[in-house]
Amino acid sequence: MSEIRPLEPIPSPLREQPDFAVPPALAAELDAVIARYPQARSASLMLLHAIQEQFGYISRQAVEWVAARLGLPPLNIYELVTFYPMFHAAPVGKYHLKICRTLSCALGGSHQLHELCCTRLGLDPRQHGPQTTKDGKFTVEFVECLAGCGAAPVMMVNDAFHEGVTPRRAEEILGGCS
Amino acid sequence: MPQEYRQILQHIDQPGYTPALECYLRHGGYAVLRQALALPPRTLPGGQVLSGPEQLRQEVMVSGLRGRGGAGFSCGLKWSFVDRKSGKPIYLICNADESEPGTFKDKQIIYKDPHQMLEGMIIASYANDVHLAFIYIRGEFVEGARILNRALQEARAKGFLGRNILGSGYDLEIHVHRGAGAYICGEETGLIESLEGKRAYPRIKPPYFPAVLGLYQCPTIVNNVETLCAVKHIVARGGAEYARLGTPNNTGTRIVSISGHVRRPGYYEIEVGKVTLGELIHDPAFGGGLREGRQLKAIIPGGSSAKVFKAGETFKLKRRGPDGKESVQEVALLDLPYDFDSLIAAGSMSGSGAIIVLDDSTDIVAALANIADFYAHESCGQCTPCREGSLWMAKALRRLTHGEGRPEDADYLAHIADNIPGGRTICAFGEACAWPVQSFVAKFRDEFIARGAADAKRRAASGRETAAPSGPPHPATAAALAQTPAE
Ligand SMILES: Cc1cc2nc3c(=O)[nH]c(=O)nc-3n(C[C@H](O)[C@H](O)[C@H](O)COP(=O)(O)O)c2cc1C
Numbered sequence: 001m002s003e004i005r006p007l008e009p010i011p012s013p014l015r016e017q018p019d020f021a022v023p024p025a026l027a028a029e030l031d032a033v034i035a036r037y038p039q040a041r042s043a044s045l046m047l048l049h050a051i052q053e054q055f056g057y058i059s060r061q062a063v064e065w066v067a068a069r070l071g072l073p074p075l076n077i078y079e080l081v082t083f084y085p086m087f088h089a090a091p092v093g094k095y096h097l098k099i100c101r102t103l104s105c106a107l108g109g110s111h112q113l114h115e116l117c118c119t120r121l122g123l124d125p126r127q128h129g130p131q132t133t134k135d136g137k138f139t140v141e142f143v144e145c146l147a148g149c150g151a152a153p154v155m156m157v158n159d160a161f162h163e164g165v166t167p168r169r170a171e172e173i174l175g176g177c178s
Numbered sequence: 179m180p181q182e183y184r185q186i187l188q189h190i191d192q193p194g195y196t197p198a199l200e201c202y203l204r205h206g207g208y209a210v211l212r213q214a215l216a217l218p219p220r221t222l223p224g225g226q227v228l229s230g231p232e233q234l235r236q237e238v239m240v241s242g243l244r245g246r247g248g249a250g251f252s253c254g255l256k257w258s259f260v261d262r263k264s265g266k267p268i269y270l271i272c273n274a275d276e277s278e279p280g281t282f283k284d285k286q287i288i289y290k291d292p293h294q295m296l297e298g299m300i301i302a303s304y305a306n307d308v309h310l311a312f313i314y315i316r317g318e319f320v321e322g323a324r325i326l327n328r329a330l331q332e333a334r335a336k337g338f339l340g341r342n343i344l345g346s347g348y349d350l351e352i353h354v355h356r357g358a359g360a361y362i363c364g365e366e367t368g369l370i371e372s373l374e375g376k377r378a379y380p381r382i383k384p385p386y387f388p389a390v391l392g393l394y395q396c397p398t399i400v401n402n403v404e405t406l407c408a409v410k411h412i413v414a415r416g417g418a419e420y421a422r423l424g425t426p427n428n429t430g431t432r433i434v435s436i437s438g439h440v441r442r443p444g445y446y447e448i449e450v451g452k453v454t455l456g457e458l459i460h461d462p463a464f465g466g467g468l469r470e471g472r473q474l475k476a477i478i479p480g481g482s483s484a485k486v487f488k489a490g491e492t493f494k495l496k497r498r499g500p501d502g503k504e505s506v507q508e509v510a511l512l513d514l515p516y517d518f519d520s521l522i523a524a525g526s527m528s529g530s531g532a533i534i535v536l537d538d539s540t541d542i543v544a545a546l547a548n549i550a551d552f553y554a555h556e557s558c559g560q561c562t563p564c565r566e567g568s569l570w571m572a573k574a575l576r577r578l579t580h581g582e583g584r585p586e587d588a589d590y591l592a593h594i595a596d597n598i599p600g601g602r603t604i605c606a607f608g609e610a611c612a613w614p615v616q617s618f619v620a621k622f623r624d625e626f627i628a629r630g631a632a633d634a635k636r637r638a639a640s641g642r643e644t645a646a647p648s649g650p651p652h653p654a655t656a657a658a659l660a661q662t663p664a665e
């Protein structure tokens with residue numbers, strides 16, 4: 001007798017965030033953002049940015065909340081989270097280091113910079129995608145050109161750009177992340 | 179002596195110059211807007227009456243301004259294509275996505291002189307009967323978005339923006355819209371999709387020419403940050419006067435981003451065509467030459483999408499002599515005037531104005547592999563030739579840079595690259611990812627073949643007779659590629 005063997009369940013890429021709640025002040029601010037656009041759907045990226053800033057990542061509840069706010073099926077928001085590299089479906093470190101991988105920075109030592117950061121933080125320098133330290137303090141990843149090519153190598157720490165990051169400068173920057 | 183001509187960059191980096199409105203006003207800011215809004219209708223000899231906005235559009239046409247975002251298309255012509263009869267609103271979008279590798283000029287304007295860009299935008303909006311405009315800024319410019327929002331607030335408070343601007347009766351609102359890390363949002367129809375809140379999938383043209391069916395299916399103008407700044411200076415000087423800057427058909431000034439193996443990488447504003455590629459690289463006023471003991475190997479002259487030049491190349495170009503006669507002359511690479519037409523005639527382009535210099539220490543195969551990885555990561559994935567092709571090229575180049583190459587990889591790469599562009603894809607990304615591969619492999623063919631041959635020889639010596647499988651590598655998603663550590 002043959003049997004049908006079901007495959008393993010596929011986990012959702014989105015996390016559960018049961019206590020998800022948008023503070024009323026933020027919700028009001030976001031309604032004002034929506035009102036700027038002739039069509040509400042246009043505000044989706046701006047809402048996702050705001051939610052990510054508030055909670056650190058985009059959960060299933062967040063996707064559904066944004067979709068409801070804009071009168072869209074959740075899929076229309078989910079597909080943005082997976083398309084745009086800046087949105088993440090899981091929390092990242094307190095310090096998010098984005099190191100530019102592209103040509104001018106590579107010529108200026110970005111691979112060495114990436115290696116230095118990974119080694120210092122106990123991460124795998126051979127891995128290019130985002131990696132987070134066990135204590136959740138740092139995320140390091142290679143990204144594409146950050147429009148600072150004249151002062152290579154370029155690195156972002158959260159929202160701040162750092163240009164011409166020599167190994168010494170990198171040590172200082174890492175040391176300053178408390 | 180070649181020199182910078184700082185018009186857009188005039189105040190940027192001056193000690194004490196800040197992004198604040200009060201500083202901009204002290205330096206004569208918004209005077210050109212005032213002048214533009216006050217232009218009275220003009221009656222032509224034939225009796226036809228030209229409104230103020232029509233006169234402004236004419237000045238931009240006369241100026242010969244070509245877009246600074248990449249394609250170098252005439253700004254006046256682009257504006258003339260706008261469908262003004264549909265009765266639908268007309269939108270203007272400032273493309274502040276700046277993500278062509280090698281380019282870092284718009285960022286200087288946004289971060290250091292935001293009001294110059296806003297003044298240009300407001301004038302361009304008035305000239306085109308626009309009442310709602312957007313700034314699409316790349317997501318990583320978080321601080322840039324804050325600076326712009328602050329500048330917009332200041333401008334609103336002083337009546338340069340909002341209802342009844344400076345008492346003229348003209349209304350305009352401008353909003354900042356942030357992208358989220360995808361290069362394809364720089365392509366104008368991808369940008370429009372993204373501004374509509376969707377994935378940045380470029381639209382097929384025809385029918386979706388932004389001038390007719392753009393944002394919300396309404397006529398839309400997309401212009402680069404620097405182009406919009408130039409509009410301010412055109413209106414200040416007059417179109418004909420502006421056209422005296424630069425060279426014929428390549429008018430005005432443009433900001434060149436120089437990076438890679440030069441002593442003085444940075445952004446430099448020049449009169450278009452008045453400075454040569456060689457001067458930009460070697461002159462102490464610009465790139466300042468190569469490092470001690472190094473020789474030039476290659477130049478990428480217009481952002482990573484532009485076809486590479488090999489040191490020592492010469493070109494046969496039509497040039498006009500002082501007597502006005504055209505003749506074909508041989509021009510050496512470093513003597514090419516840095517402008518739109520000369521670089522196109524030489525088989526490449528000035529693109530976004532970004533020059534990446536490679537000296538003889540560069541592993542040319544690794545350099546192309548780096549570029550190819552960028553495109554494999556950034557293809558939006560709608561068109562099979564682009565999605566698969568950009569990935570196959572990146573995979574072949576990863577093999578070649580990791581000891582798994584084959585002598586025939588040069589031809590294999592050229593074959594893939596030749597089959598992506600030329601109308602097979604929805605947007606010009608197809609060209610952008612193919613051109614570097616086509617040009618690197620054609621111009622440095624020996625190095626690519628030698629690399630593959632050395633790998634094959636090493637494999638044979640170690641008893642691994644079979645090379646990496648021939649034919650296309652297995653398709654995988656671009657995301658997976660980005661996650662895979664280089665082996
Ligand atoms: C793949 C791709 C990426 C682009 N990226 C940018 C960009 O980052 N910034 C920009 O201004 N234009 C970019 N462009 C060009 C735009 O599509 C558009 O031509 C330009 O914004 C028009 O402005 P302009 O006429 O003022 O140059 C890109 C084009 C392509 C095909």
Ligand code: SF4
Nearest residue numbers: 558560561564603605
């Ligand atoms: S050419 Fe490439 S980037 Fe452009 S639409 Fe097609 S798949 Fe997307």
Ligand code: FES
Nearest residue numbers: 100105146148149
């Ligand atoms: S290549 Fe690194 S910032 Fe442009």
